[in-house]
Amino acid sequence: MPTQEMFRQQANRTRLIAFTTLLACGALLALSTNMAKVSNTLGFAQFPYLTWSLAGATLMLGLLSLAKRQPLPLKRPALVYYFVAAFLSVAGSNFIFFSAVSKVGVSFVALTLSLPPLLTYLGALMLGMESFNRWRAAGVAFALAGAGVLVMAKWSSATDDRLWILLTLLGPVLLAAGNLYRSSHWPKGAKAESLAPGMLMAATLILALAGSAGPQGIMLTDLDGAKTGLLVLQALVFATQFKLLFILQKAGGPVFLSLIGAVSAAFGIPVSVALLGEPLLPAIIPAAIFMLVAIVCMLHGQKQVQAV
Template identity: 50%
Template sequence: MTAASKVSVAKRATRAIVAAVAQGKPPHRLLLDKNPFRQHPSPASPSNMRQPTLSVSHSRSLLLLLAAGTTLGLTSNLAKIAGENGLPPLAFLAWSVSGAALILLVIAAVRGLLPALNARTLEYFVVAAFFTVAGSNLLFFSAVEHVGASFVALAITFPPLLTYLGALLFGVERFSTLRAAGVVLALAGAAVLAAFGLSSPDASARWILITLCGPVLLAAGNLYRTLRWPENEHPEGLASGMLITAAAMLVITGFMPGFSLAVPHGSALPYLLIGVQTGLFAAQFLLLLLLQKSGGPVLLSLLGSVGAVVGVPVAILFLNEAPPRGLVYAVPLITIGVALVAWGGMKEATA
């Protein structure tokens, strides 16, 4: 400490002692209780440690949300590009998931986070893989060339709303008027999209309904992962096990009639698309489980909204898609609905 600093500290101490005497307080008690010579709180002070920890944790969760939502929004657009270049939906999905599973397996092994293999984790891998990865994404990837990437991106906003309804049925959530109103508004937006889509002369009712089944599977996956998360297992290990199981499911499906795992050999583009999607899937599912573990259900409920904010403009601006019919009516309903569900969840979390 410099001489000037010592003088400054001494002056502050003197003023504090004089003020204490003027108020009738013994000076020695002031020195014992408040220590005027201390310039900063003790690093070990619990009050000094608690607030930065919460701030860092909240910021980390927001970054996880933005990153995971971005990968989700780009996925539907990449699926459309793959379809336009002759890559079958199942082949694109199966080989991308297989590559992502290998990446996450290596990461988990290097970090010593490989999951235990027991009845509980094996059950988790099979059920979570079907709902969260294999079943839902096969529906979306197959539907995207029939209904458009922007419609699929909007459909991905619905799982949190359906998750809330499921949580009410299972008694995981208490009824909230605010959140229930959000669910009604958002589902009204979905109904508007579906009605306008079905009224189009070239609309495929079958593919619109198939697309809307995807969010139901994702919502079931959200509930299952929340209720059956194996104890003492890390998100990285569970993500690798879930993707390995999903890859096996998809490859087996490829041997069934009507499906193909073949990749066109005419150019390198299909392989490039699989490589990019592999990276997106590895990031997406790792971020998803990390967000579920650290951010909780409120932030997780905004994942589809972030995906739509990214996916819909990309589809319209870069893939020359026409905006889905009824978009101008549906988007405000969906946006307000999701906001009410999230706001209600925040109020409950802080109550």
């Protein structure tokens, strides 16, 4: 018979898994965002870079699933799940972010990734997936305030990048929709390890079809050691990031999952400034403080919800 102590220990383990995977996913997303800018400096077009790095990640996770004898769910609901989740969470959002880093900078892209908590929480409340919690609501409010400070500062200093500012803001909308969709349409009985390669495979197909119809195409040209190494590293980052993403989704839920963006900003902005020579907007510091407070509030709210 399960005791109260056993339930408390299980809750503590779940919180630990959620917190550690949140940090890991955020760090990997930050690395990915900075690598997108490096890919631009090496002359990569975004469609080929994203398509082939996702193809590599799909291969890695597919082989891992085979080794663990975890077959890919292939029934119709699972296939629909793969393609919808792939467009919202991978193909559409990543193409926007990867294209935007050369226009508005890594720092701006990283901090706009703090917007999904607001959109995800509001959507989860409307869909009845989450109950109202004042600490979570406060965390969302602080995250929104931080993003608002950054966007206003970037808008006032921008000249020809304002269109890209608006386009970049579409990325968090797609991510929030993806968070909600993956939670509400999780295929019955499916494990996280089996869903990740299916979603990445669908994202690869979406990008390959879209890229083939456009002027860039998806063929890789003028590959050298640096470009090949970057592609392999990006594939490894994608594979690890999306495998952990499904684990985090199970442990923390869609709203906690959406804090990945805020954690990513904390890792990604110092890297972009120190290693890529990006200028540091004065608004970055107050915005980052808002994000830190948001994470603390959301963690406290998560603890309250799991204690009920």
